[in-house]
Structure formats: C-alpha cells, structure tokens
Amino acid sequence: FFAPEGSRSLIEGARLDLRLFAAARIGSVTEPVVLGIESSCDETGVALVRGTSLLGHSVASSVEEHVRFGGVVPEVASRAHLEAMIPTLERALDEADLTMADVDAIAVTSGPGLTGALLVGVAAAKALAFAHDKPLYGVNHLAAHVAVDQLEHGRFEESMIALLVSGGHTELLKVDDIATNITLLGGTIDDAAGEAFDKVARLLGLPYPGGPHIDRLAREGDPKAIDFPRALTHAKDAERYRWDFSFSGLKSAVSRHVQREQAAGRELNIPDIAASFQDAVCDVLSRKAVDACLHFEIPRLVIGGGVAANGRLREFLEERTAAAGIEMRIPPRSLCTDNGAMVAALGAEVVRRGLKPSPLGLAVDSGLPVSDIVARG
Numbered sequence: 001f002f003a004p005e006g007s008r009s010l011i012e013g014a015r016l017d018l019r020l021f022a023a024a025r026i027g028s029v030t031e032p033v034v035l036g037i038e039s040s041c042d043e044t045g046v047a048l049v050r051g052t053s054l055l056g057h058s059v060a061s062s063v064e065e066h067v068r069f070g071g072v073v074p075e076v077a078s079r080a081h082l083e084a085m086i087p088t089l090e091r092a093l094d095e096a097d098l099t100m101a102d103v104d105a106i107a108v109t110s111g112p113g114l115t116g117a118l119l120v121g122v123a124a125a126k127a128l129a130f131a132h133d134k135p136l137y138g139v140n141h142l143a144a145h146v147a148v149d150q151l152e153h154g155r156f157e158e159s160m161i162a163l164l165v166s167g168g169h170t171e172l173l174k175v176d177d178i179a180t181n182i183t184l185l186g187g188t189i190d191d192a193a194g195e196a197f198d199k200v201a202r203l204l205g206l207p208y209p210g211g212p213h214i215d216r217l218a219r220e221g222d223p224k225a226i227d228f229p230r231a232l233t234h235a236k237d238a239e240r241y242r243w244d245f246s247f248s249g250l251k252s253a254v255s256r257h258v259q260r261e262q263a264a265g266r267e268l269n270i271p272d273i274a275a276s277f278q279d280a281v282c283d284v285l286s287r288k289a290v291d292a293c294l295h296f297e298i299p300r301l302v303i304g305g306g307v308a309a310n311g312r313l314r315e316f317l318e319e320r321t322a323a324a325g326i327e328m329r330i331p332p333r334s335l336c337t338d339n340g341a342m343v344a345a346l347g348a349e350v351v352r353r354g355l356k357p358s359p360l361g362l363a364v365d366s367g368l369p370v371s372d373i374v375a376r377g
C-alpha cells in the first residue's frame with residue numbers, strides 16, 4: 001500500500017470535517033436547554049424546555065393555604081415559594097433526567113405579579129445563574145402564558161392574536177413575535193376575568209379559586225336562566241372600548257340577583273347562576289377575540305392564562321373561530337394555569353433569538369407591561 005506524503009493528514013482532515021459536519025447537523029436540531037422558574041402568584045413552577053419540547057416540569061401550589069382567606073395572601077405565598085423552590089427544582093431536573101450542568105440558560109418570571117413572590121423566584125434564578133455560570137433572562141409572565149402553547153402546537157410562524165385571561169389580567173394582544181414584539185390592543189378596565197370568577201364564586205359560597213368550581217357547576221345549569229349584562233359590547237362602545245372588557249358590573253348583577261332571590265325567600269339555583277354568569281363572561285371574551293382576528297386580518301388565535309382552562313370558553317371559541325375560518329390554538333388545561341413550563345417556553349424563544357441576557361442585578365416589576373417581554377434591569 002503506497003501512501004504518498006500528506007495523504008494521511010488529508011484523510012484525518014476529511015474525518016475531522018465529517019465529525020464537524022455531524023456535530024453541526026446535531027447542533028441544528030439540538031437546541032439549548034432552558035430552565036424556567038415561575039413564582040409570581042401562588043404556584044412555584046420549575047421546568048426544562050429544549051426548543052419547543054417540554055423535558056420535565058414540576059409545580060407546587062400554596063392554594064390550600066389561601067382557601068380560608070378567600071384569596072392569595074402575598075406573605076403566605078412568598079413563604080411557601082421559599083420552602084417549595086429547591087424541592088420543585090429537584091423534581092423537574094429528575095423528571096427531565098438532567099442536572100444543572102446540562103442547562104444552557106435560566107429564565108425566570110420577573111413580572112408582573114406579587115412583588116414578594118416574584119422576589120423568591122428571581123433570587124433563586126440569580127443564585128443558580130451565578131453558581132453555575134449560566135445566562136439569566138427575566139421574562140414577562142403574561143407573554144409566557146401565550147408562549148406555552150408552542151410546547152403543544154409548535155412554533156408561532158406568523159402573527160397571532162392572543163387572548164390572555166388569568167386571575168389578574170384580561171388582555172387582547174397582537175403578537176407579531178413572541179420574544180420581541182407584542183402589542184396590547186386592550187384589556188379590562190376593572191376586574192380581570194379570573195377575578196370575576198373568583199368573586200362570583202365567593203358570593204355563591206364556593207371555595208377559592210372559584211373558576212374551576214363555577215366551570216363544574218355550570219355544566220348542570222341553564223346558561224339562559226338569567227340574562228346577565230355583557231358590558232362594552234354595544235354599538236356605543238365600539239369606538240372607545242372595542243378591545244376592552246369590564247366585569248365588575250356583571251359581578252354586581254350577580255350579587256343583586258342573589259340578594260333578590262334571598263329576600264324573596266327562594267333557594268338559590270347555583271348551577272343556573274353559575275352557567276348564566278359563565279356564559280356572559282365567555283360570550284364577551286370569545287366575541288371580542290374573534291372580532292380582533294377579523295379586524296387585523298390575522299386568522300390565528302391563541303389563548304392563555306388560568307381562565308383558558310374553562311370549558312365553556314373553549315366551546316364558544318371553537319364554534320366561533322371555526323365559523324370565521326380562524327385557526328385556534330388552546331394549550332392543554334394543565335399548562336393554562338401558572339407553571340414553570342410557560343417561562344421556560346418563552347425563555348427558549350428569547351435564547352433562540354440571541355437576545356442579550358438580563359443583568360444579575362435584575363429587579364422584579366409587579367406591574368411589568370406585556371410589551372416588555374425580556375427584563376432589561
């Protein structure tokens with residue numbers, strides 16, 4: 001066998017090129033692993049996401065500790081986050097079969113939410129980022145509620161209209177890019193949709209959080225039994241409040257109905273009240289969301305937030321989007337309420353865009369607007 005001088009290094013070189021080629025190919029499909037941490041309200045959530053794949057996640061909730069107060073007590077929530085953070089992180093890593101060494105970046109909710117609760121997650125994320133030398137990204141909780149759908153239905157390839165319905169927020173958004181470009185079209189001028197569910201549930205003597213209880217009871221009730229108001233849907237509201245919502249009048253109407261029934265000595269028909277109230281909320285939410293898709297000529301709707309778990313809202317939206325030729329994306333119920341997967345999902349998109357990490361001095365912002373997707377300071 002005759003090997004001219006230099007041929008050996010040629011062969012070695014070709015082998016190396018092949019290895020690099022293979023690595024590059026793997027690189028193109030193997031995206032960074034992002035750890036997401038959520039602690040803005042009463043759920044401590046930690047998850048690991050690669051691209052749009054959920055590798056593992058864990059949620060610990062302090063909801064039981066708030067039930068007797070009828071709402072989240074910030075101090076109780078913060079303490080519970082502190083206790084749950086490390087075990088939740090360990091469970092998420094175990095489920096994903098990864099260690100901190102496998103994590104490429106850390107994303108954490110830095111707002112909006114309860115300041116004390118946010119601080120626990122952000123402090124944990126900073127400590128992990130510093131100790132393991134990973135980039136840190138403070139991300140927006142509201143944008144994360146929308147981004148989580150990508151774990152189920154793949155990336156948003158085009159502009160979307162998003163309906164965000166949670167305990168603290170009710171907003172209609174135009175999402176041109178989930179990591180860099182979200183415009184607030186409108187939102188509630190008083191109570192959030194979830195807040196309305198919780199307050200009405202309380203009026204009806206149901207436990208906190210009320211949404212799931214109303215959802216369940218409404219299935220046995222008649223949605224047409226009581227004609228509750230649908231605020232800001234009339235012709236006179238079209239100009240100023242087309243994309244806005246108002247639920248406090250509806251809550252008062254339910255309260256008046258309950259008082260009237262009790263004064264007349266009649267027993268409350270809880271399923272009928274629940275169904276009629278729920279229909280009023282979901283009718284308005286779905287009507288305005290579909291109207292926004294048609295108006296902006298964006299035939300794609302995604303919904304997010306705890307109230308997106310509501311059965312009647314899903315039904316209304318499925319019917320109305322199908323009739324209008326709008327593609328509908330609804331995340332699975334388990335990912336609608338607060339969790340770490342939503343934060344990791346948004347973090348993965350932010351990392352993919354090559355955006356600059358947040359500083360280690362990152363502050364929390366309880367009122368962070370939805371258009372601030374990555375925290376800068």
Ligand code: KG4
Pocket residue numbers: 041165166167168169193194195197198209210211212215305306307308309310311336337338
């Ligand atoms: O998104 P989320 O978990 O926390 C916030 O960021 O606020 O939303 C919690 C809210 C609560 O108001 C709860 O009552 C409501 O979501 N919720 C529901 C349902 N599941 C949760 N509302 C209506 N129907 C449901 N099935």
Ligand code: ZN
Pocket residue numbers: 141145166167305306337338
């Ligand atoms: Zn939330």
